[in-house]
Amino acid sequence: MSYDESLFPEKMPHNPERATLEGKNKFMGLWFFLGGETVLFASLFGTYLALKDSVHTGPSSDELFGLPLVFLMTVMLLTSSLTSVYAMYHMRNNDFKKMQLWLGITGLLGIGFLVCEVYEFAHYITDYGFTFRSSSFGSAFYTLVGFHGGHVTFGIIWLITLMLRNAKRGLNLYNAPKFNTFSLYWHFIDVIWVFVFTVVYLMGKVG
């Protein structure tokens, strides 16, 4: 059985992302990784909760956070999660062009999210002097939200690399698992964001 025959079959199976051993391995590998990421972020959330009231001489969460921007960011990330579901739907229907389109929209929404987040951080630093070093609250906030932002950034770089690399190749059993792995990762960072906006911003404004 030659390599070509196994990866470019006449008829694409309905779940191309798990049709090969490599696909199954990537699938298990990523879910396993996400389990670990859960504990990673829990450590950051725990640290944040322990330190969020240590404001030193700086502003508190209530004074600092603006809910409208956070709501916009949430809608953008949540929508990008939906658009990646659309992308996977088209992938399973073997529609490469539509998959690329929806992945592109996902990426744009992700970039939009990041732009808002950078603006938000800049605003805190310039207008409030609220920095990574100004208090324990600051260290904890920027580390938690920053780690999440770092994960989003990594995801976008990953997405761009995937899309560019496979633009001329079309869909096959070699790259389908890669797109699916990305998509699962992307959903997960939305999961983390749900907790970020709840625990950091909403709980921060409730006081």
Add this chain to the structure above:
Amino acid sequence: MTDNVESSHVDAFEKERSKDEMKRQVISFALMIVFTLASFGLVASGKFSSMFVIPVILIMALVQVAFQFYYFMHMKDKDHEMPSTLIYGGVWCAALTFTGLAVITWW
């Protein structure tokens, strides 16, 4: 080696099932937006005590996350037993970590 850039034949039954699945995904999305709006609204209104709001928004977050896992990430589908186990295991360890740090650090 043919480049697979055009849409080709996929089982009609699978296509139909995907469409149903997609509908459920969109409904999940709509519900998630509703939950998000509710959480933000609850806090922004400022009318409720934190003793009530905090547990409620946490529960709403958990429900939203359940939708994300089960629908968007297909955890409800066949062959996801191992991923489910791992995520629940991770969530359990995460909860322990989170609670430990949040509760017994300053007391």
Add this chain to the structure above:
Amino acid sequence: MSTATTQKRSFGAAVWDYLTTVDHKKIGHLYLAGGAMFFLLGGLEALIIRIQLMFPNSDFITAGLFNEMLTMHGTTMIFLAAMPIVLGLMNAAMPLQIGARDVAFPFLNALGFWLFLFGGLLLNLSWFLGGAPDAGWTSYASLALYSPGHGVDFYVAGLQIAGAGTLMGGINFFATIVTMRAPGMTYMRMPLFTWATFITSVLILFAFPALTINLFLLMFDRMFDAAFFNVDLGGNTIIWQHLFWIFGHPEVYILILPLFGLFSDIFATFSKKRLFGYTAMVFATMLIAFLGFMVWAHHMFTVGLGPVANSIFAVATMAIAVPTGIKIFNWLATMWGGSITINTAMLWSLGFIPSFTIGGMTGVMLGSSVADYQYHDTYFVVGHFHYVIVGGTVFGIFAALHYWWPKMFGRILREGLGKITFVLFFIGFHLTFFVQHFLGLMGMPRRINTFLPGQSLDTGNLISTIGAFFMTAGVLVFVYNIIVSARDEQAPADPWDGRTLEWAISSPPPYYNFEQLPLVRGLDPLWIEKREGNGKMLPGEPLDDVHMPNGSILPFLMSFGFFVAGLGFIYQTDNKLWFLALYGGMAFALGCMVVRSLKDDHGYYIKKEELQKALDREAK
């Protein structure tokens, strides 16, 4: 690319082979070699500690150097010796036990190894670059924050890099066991070592992220003036302790569970009897792992968490004794009525039973939060954890090495020398650590660089040091054994009349492990074929081309990049030019990642004709 027969090749070719290998068997060799090297280093550090403590008021080394010794002894032994050797054993044996040709992610496997090696190298460079870390292997935040010099920075960077490697190993083993078991091998037909690998991988997955974050927090505080642990700005040093032990407690189960699995395989094999209570053993392992996450604050009883928190953790700690006890009894029951062979592997296993039990018993004593106020930070604790780690993990490693040496290297370690090693090490171990329980009860604190005469501590410390010399002698005999047996005759495929799949293939196996993946008909699959078949495994798939992964230099290069970045992180506080190393190293590593992603690597195929020839050769 090697063939089934040995071929003469240049030293350079052999080095390149190991630098670029993604073969789990070779990576197993690498882990063992790296781990062994660090074990000797950690042992030297222990010897220096013991010599310093041989007599009261000794000034063999300065107090500052002593702190560095004890820190590095602990850190090296746990992270750079025990863990890598265990990972090496899992790499060497698990894929063979499940009838697989390699692990799920061979490239990641190699990357995990090189990250460990460069992380360990980075950590130990500190000896030559201004001083090793000196805040203990636990590096508590208050002391670690203000430790002068760069020692603790090396700790942070070195462990962060090495830890990433371990995490990758865990993900790999888990995925392999889930997707790549041979036909007929259900979960409940896996050998206990494989089960232990599986469960340990889950422990690694959930424990290491807490350490990762903790190290980031310390790094941010020390290198970038953050305020996590800085009390003046509102920080709290207890956070470090929580995160450290949320990692640290599961970590010790990571160290022991694989060896528990190994002992199950060894007792069954050398009693010629099926493991007693297989299902109970599997569930006991899961229970130990599960409970292991719920007891971390038993390392913090004296911190001031209060009686409610202390009680909860005390009870949970004692609960772990139950599944552990089940295991001990089941091992004994496995031997009962069996046809027992006493060889070196079995001696180490038999030595483990009472030694680990004593360690476990003192663990339950320590688990009583009330009593712990007396034991905490004394030599009682040092005695306890050495009993479980040395009596458990180290004894297990010696047993594993004797058991699997033929499979890994094609030679059998000499029995005579093996028995000498065992006797010397066993005597030394008990001399050193048994007496330490009493030193602790008599009030000797841990981590002190010297003690005064006339406090009843003299004799105990002297005996403890003499034991260290015995252990050193035992280890040296073992090293000699390895060297001298290297030129003995080729080992047979199945020197021990084994029960599990790894004994069905040659010693060492061909690079593709199995010509055809075997058909597994039940627990102890090879034994079933010996009893009910013709002694050989039946094929579980038709003979076909076999897909193999290509080697790659990228894991080595990537790890080097992170190593350079680590140095950059450490020294950027001194001189801004080091940012070049920081960003350069990271860019290089990321560049390697990009190259890996962009360049297709589909591996290669072994043609079925070559496999047929190998099968025909075996049949003759």
